[in-house]
Amino acid sequence: MSIGTLSFSHLTTGQQLAIKYYSVAVILFAAQVLFGLLAGLQYLRPDFLYEVLDFSVNRMVHVNAMVVWMLYGFMGAIFWLVEEEAGVELVGAKLANLGFWVLTAAVTVVVLVYLFVQIGPGTMESLWFINEGREYIEAPRWADIGIVICLLIFFYNISATFMKGKWSGISGVLVLDLVAVAGLYLAGMFYITNTSVEQYWWWWVIHMWVEATWEVLVGCIMAWGLIKTLGASRKIVTTWLYIEVALMLGSGILGLGHHYFWIGTPEYWFTVGGFFSALEPVPLVAMVVHAVYDSGVHRFKNSNHPALAWFIAHAFGNFFGAGVFGFMHTLPQINLYTHGSQWSSSHGHLAFFGAYATINIAMFYMGIQKWRGDVYMSANIAHSWRWKWALSLLCLGMTGMTIALLISGYEQSFIERALGGATWAAYFEAQQTAWYVQGMVWRQIWGYVFASGLVLLIWDLLTIGKGDTRPMLLPEPAEH
Amino acid sequence: METVWWASEDLWRKVAIWITAFMTVVLIVLTYDSLHAITAGGESGRVKAYSVINNRVYYKFDKERNLPVPVIGDSAPLFGKTLTEDEAYALVTKGKITTHAKNCMGCHTFLGNGAYYAPDLTKSWLDPAWGSEGVREELMVTFLKDPETNARGFGSDRKMPNLNITDEEAHAIVAYLKWLSTIDTNGFPRNFTPISQEGDR
Numbered sequence: 001m002s003i004g005t006l007s008f009s010h011l012t013t014g015q016q017l018a019i020k021y022y023s024v025a026v027i028l029f030a031a032q033v034l035f036g037l038l039a040g041l042q043y044l045r046p047d048f049l050y051e052v053l054d055f056s057v058n059r060m061v062h063v064n065a066m067v068v069w070m071l072y073g074f075m076g077a078i079f080w081l082v083e084e085e086a087g088v089e090l091v092g093a094k095l096a097n098l099g100f101w102v103l104t105a106a107v108t109v110v111v112l113v114y115l116f117v118q119i120g121p122g123t124m125e126s127l128w129f130i131n132e133g134r135e136y137i138e139a140p141r142w143a144d145i146g147i148v149i150c151l152l153i154f155f156y157n158i159s160a161t162f163m164k165g166k167w168s169g170i171s172g173v174l175v176l177d178l179v180a181v182a183g184l185y186l187a188g189m190f191y192i193t194n195t196s197v198e199q200y201w202w203w204w205v206i207h208m209w210v211e212a213t214w215e216v217l218v219g220c221i222m223a224w225g226l227i228k229t230l231g232a233s234r235k236i237v238t239t240w241l242y243i244e245v246a247l248m249l250g251s252g253i254l255g256l257g258h259h260y261f262w263i264g265t266p267e268y269w270f271t272v273g274g275f276f277s278a279l280e281p282v283p284l285v286a287m288v289v290h291a292v293y294d295s296g297v298h299r300f301k302n303s304n305h306p307a308l309a310w311f312i313a314h315a316f317g318n319f320f321g322a323g324v325f326g327f328m329h330t331l332p333q334i335n336l337y338t339h340g341s342q343w344s345s346s347h348g349h350l351a352f353f354g355a356y357a358t359i360n361i362a363m364f365y366m367g368i369q370k371w372r373g374d375v376y377m378s379a380n381i382a383h384s385w386r387w388k389w390a391l392s393l394l395c396l397g398m399t400g401m402t403i404a405l406l407i408s409g410y411e412q413s414f415i416e417r418a419l420g421g422a423t424w425a426a427y428f429e430a431q432q433t434a435w436y437v438q439g440m441v442w443r444q445i446w447g448y449v450f451a452s453g454l455v456l457l458i459w460d461l462l463t464i465g466k467g468d469t470r471p472m473l474l475p476e477p478a479e480h
Numbered sequence: 481m482e483t484v485w486w487a488s489e490d491l492w493r494k495v496a497i498w499i500t501a502f503m504t505v506v507l508i509v510l511t512y513d514s515l516h517a518i519t520a521g522g523e524s525g526r527v528k529a530y531s532v533i534n535n536r537v538y539y540k541f542d543k544e545r546n547l548p549v550p551v552i553g554d555s556a557p558l559f560g561k562t563l564t565e566d567e568a569y570a571l572v573t574k575g576k577i578t579t580h581a582k583n584c585m586g587c588h589t590f591l592g593n594g595a596y597y598a599p600d601l602t603k604s605w606l607d608p609a610w611g612s613e614g615v616r617e618e619l620m621v622t623f624l625k626d627p628e629t630n631a632r633g634f635g636s637d638r639k640m641p642n643l644n645i646t647d648e649e650a651h652a653i654v655a656y657l658k659w660l661s662t663i664d665t666n667g668f669p670r671n672f673t674p675i676s677q678e679g680d681r
Contacts, residue, residue, distance in 0.1 A: 043597070046638040054641045055597045056586025122578025122649040133580030135594050169489065173496075191580070193573045196518040196527050196663055199591060200511075235489060242492035246499045253503035254510075262668035263591045264527050265514045267545075270666075272510065336670045340592030340600055412596075421673030424609040427599040428634035 003373040004468045010373045014079040014090040014161075019371060020100055021076030022364050024107075026458060028069035029357070031111075033451050035062040040447050043440045057118050060131070060138050061111065066352060067136055068107055073360030074214075075154060077221050078174065080367060082158055085224065086165030092157045099153035106146045110139050127191060134198075136206055137188045144189045151182045169238035173245060174220040181213045196264030203259040210352070211280065211322070212252040218314070218359045219244045222287070225311050225362060229302045231475030232294045240290045247283035255280045261332045262339060270332045277330040281323030291315035303475050304369050304377045306387040306464070310362035313395060317354020325350050325402070337417045342409035342439070350402040353394075361457065368461055369472065376470035387464065390457035397450025401443050408439030521565075528662040530568035533558045533655050537606065537662050539674050547667030553679060558655055559617055568655070575656025578649045587640075590660065592668060598640065605654075605661040606674035609634075613677045617654060624650040 008016050039058035042048050049058075083090055090096065113130055120126030127133065128141045139147065155178055162171045188205035192198045223241045226232040257273025291312055295302075302308045325347040329338040338344070365387075369377050412430045420426025430436055485491065516522065521529030528550070536553035555562070563571065579585070585594035588601050599607075609632055610616040623630045625647065627640035645653070 039597075046636075050639075051641045054587075056583050056595070059595050059597070060583060060586045119583055119643055120581045121644075121646070122574060122581050122652065124577060126581035127577065130581065131583055133583045133585055135585050138583070138586075169493070191577070193530075193569065193576050194518070194520045194527060195576070195590060195660060197515060199593060200514065200518065202593075235483075239487060239489045239492050242489065242496045246492065246496040249496070250499040250503060253500070253507050256507065257510075259593075260514070262665045263593075264518045264663040264665060266517050266524070266526070267666060268510075269514075336668060339668065340589040340594075340596065342596055345596060417670045421671050422600070422603075422669035423673055424599045424604070424607050424632065425634050428636045428638075431638070432636055 002469065003375050003471055004465060005373065006371050007373065008371075010370055012083045012089070013093045014083045014096075015367070015370065017090075017093075017096055017100060018076040018080035019367060021072045021079065022367050024104055025069040025072035025076060025360065026364070026461070028065045028072065028107075030454060030458070032062055032065035032069060033447075033454055035059075035065065037444070037447050037451060040440070040444045044437075044444060053115070054118075057114060061114055063136055064114070064138055065111075070214075070352070070356045070360060073356075073363065074217055074221070076367070077360070077363040078154075078158055078178075080363065081221075081224050082161050082171075083165075085168060085171050086162045088161060088165035090157060091160035091164055092153075095153055096157045099150045099157075102146065103150040106143050106150075110143050113140070114138070124191065134188065134202060137202070141189065144185070148182065148185060148189075151185070155179070155182060168234075169241060170220050170223050173216065173241060177213050177216045177220070181209065181217065184208045184213065199263045200260070200265065203256060207256045207259055208253075210355075211255060211326075212249055214356065215248050215252065215283070215318075215322075216245055218318075218356065219248070219287070221359055221363065222291070222311060222314065225307065225359075225366065226291065226294050228366065229304050229308045229311065229475060230294055230298045231302075231477050232298070233477070237290075237294075240286070244283045244286055244290075247279075247286060251276050251279035251282060258330045258332075258335065261335055274331050278327060280330075281319065281327050284319040284323040288315045288319050298476065301473075301476060302378065303472050304365055305379065305381070305384070306377065306391070306460075307362045307365040307369070309387075309391055310358050310365065313391065314355070314358035314362060317350070317358050317395075319354075321347070321350030321352070321354030321402075325406075337413040338409065341412040341416070342405045342436075343413060344409075346402050346405035346409050349405060350398060353398045357394075364461055365464075368464060372465040372468075374472040375465035375468050376472055377465060378473040381464065382468060383460075383463065386456055386460040390453050390460050393449055393453025393456060395453075397446045397448075397453055400446030400449060404439045404442035404446060406439075408436045408443070411436040411439065526664040528552065528659065529565060530572045530659055531563060531565045532662050533568055533572065533658045534562050536677060536679065537658065538677065538680070539606070539672065545667075548672065550662045550664055552662065558658055559651060568659075571652050571655040572659045574649070575652035575654070578645070578653050579656065582643045582645065591663070591665060598638070600669060601657060601660065602663070602665060602669065603661045603672055603674065605658045606672075608673065608675045610675060613675065616675070620654045620657075621647070621650040624653055 035058045039055055039062055042055045117130050120130040131138045159175050184205055187201045219241055223237045254272055255277035257269040258277040260269035329335050329343050411433055415430035416426045517524040518527045520527050534557045536556040538551045538553050539548040540551045542549045587595050587598040591602050610619050624645045628642055631639040633639050
């Protein structure tokens, strides 16, 4: 097949599956942004879609679409690299394909129920079949079980492939991490009346995913990506990966304590959570150093410019979003005023985008390159303004939203908590102050900027490399 | 080129494994202790037994801990009916399940966790928004059943949608919120000003 033309014959079995995962991921990414815009608009015009698609519904779809598209991106990325890394064909390809369709069908049903049924009566049946009402993991219980089964199939495919082929540092870390990702999900699959205990376990899923196991997972993807795009030395990249795992889990596991300041748990979590979460930015600094150093050593000569740009965006986005914006309000003395305010959403937006959206987008570009027969994607590609503008608009839009939400958050914590006595009246007073409202208006404007970046990104992903017959520029090995 | 010992792959693999294992063990030990401390009705008193809804709930500033702590006062049965621990558990459970089924967390926060479109519900039972102690219970039930007509937006246009909450569910939610307000949250939310109640100190 010729270079520049889309063809599955360019891809391995795992990579063909990865393209399917990526496609659903992009659709869900678009859904995330659409429902985010609707929810954002409701802050400005509360009557908008009132009792049709209420804020709670839009927000639930917004955050759930995010979690699921990122998981799809990760699963796709792992299917993408597994065969090259193991040196053998994917084990259990038919089962993997079935897993994809079952999972996608389940996600579709869950979203349709979210949108058209929305809520149910106060019985356990509602939690089993409509939604579980727990932020981020709202998926009803039947879907939880389905997700676990699909993850087990996925785990079988990946670990069996590595077992049949060869292991590497990257694949070892990856497989152990997948065990933790799947195992931790179980902590979110039961109902309990005691809210303190419920939230204790709920954070095992949320925190241990996004601030520990997902970080390790993207560390593996990043390591592989730098080898592929830059030709970075595997030995150095693997050593860095181990350092990052040590720092990440060394700080992140007990960093969990910053969620245990106010849920009824004992006061020693102030010390444990404050101390270890203050260390959480350290591995993220290491990642920035790692990415920039490797790029510098190779003088930025690489096989895929958009992908490398997004890998570097990931390194910085992870550091600023998860590291700086997380640290900013992680100490209990500050968190007492900021917990449960727009500070959290400011941090949440930049962290999820910076740490996870970016690296998934990088992998999408790696995907499209090979799908077009390892087409040339280095300097002087046609229409390169598209990927550059998409990257700029997405990063700018997200930065704008983050800062706007932070200003609203400052206003909220000051008026509602510090001055107002944290009552309902104080809450609503804060929500109506001019600077809070201005923050929300600007968040919406930057949201449109972000959405325009996404449209451009999708257009670029569909067209980049089309008709280009130059072969991919092979990365040069480092001069170590 | 020979790798110096501190940059060797092997060393860092071992470091990663040992650190992860050590931190996991510490977390498990702390989890065991914390779960014991937050058992409902447990001896630490951080999370109260469900039958606490039979009593009045106050907040008192604890000088030693330098934060307000919940204090359980005289008998003040919810909806005028004293419940056993089992009955109280059943009612609070019904209320809690209803808050899940109606996706309350999609707009509100509980213990500060959830969405920020509507007020935190941790101490909503004690919120001055309910006017006075005497009318609070009924006002809460009326509000939950028809939040649009009884909107409490304090001058804002934001209002809770009608979530088809039944009379039984509304009573149960109020029970759950009363119990929730007794959790010792280490002073969160900061500076909370409760409703004035009989016997206030």
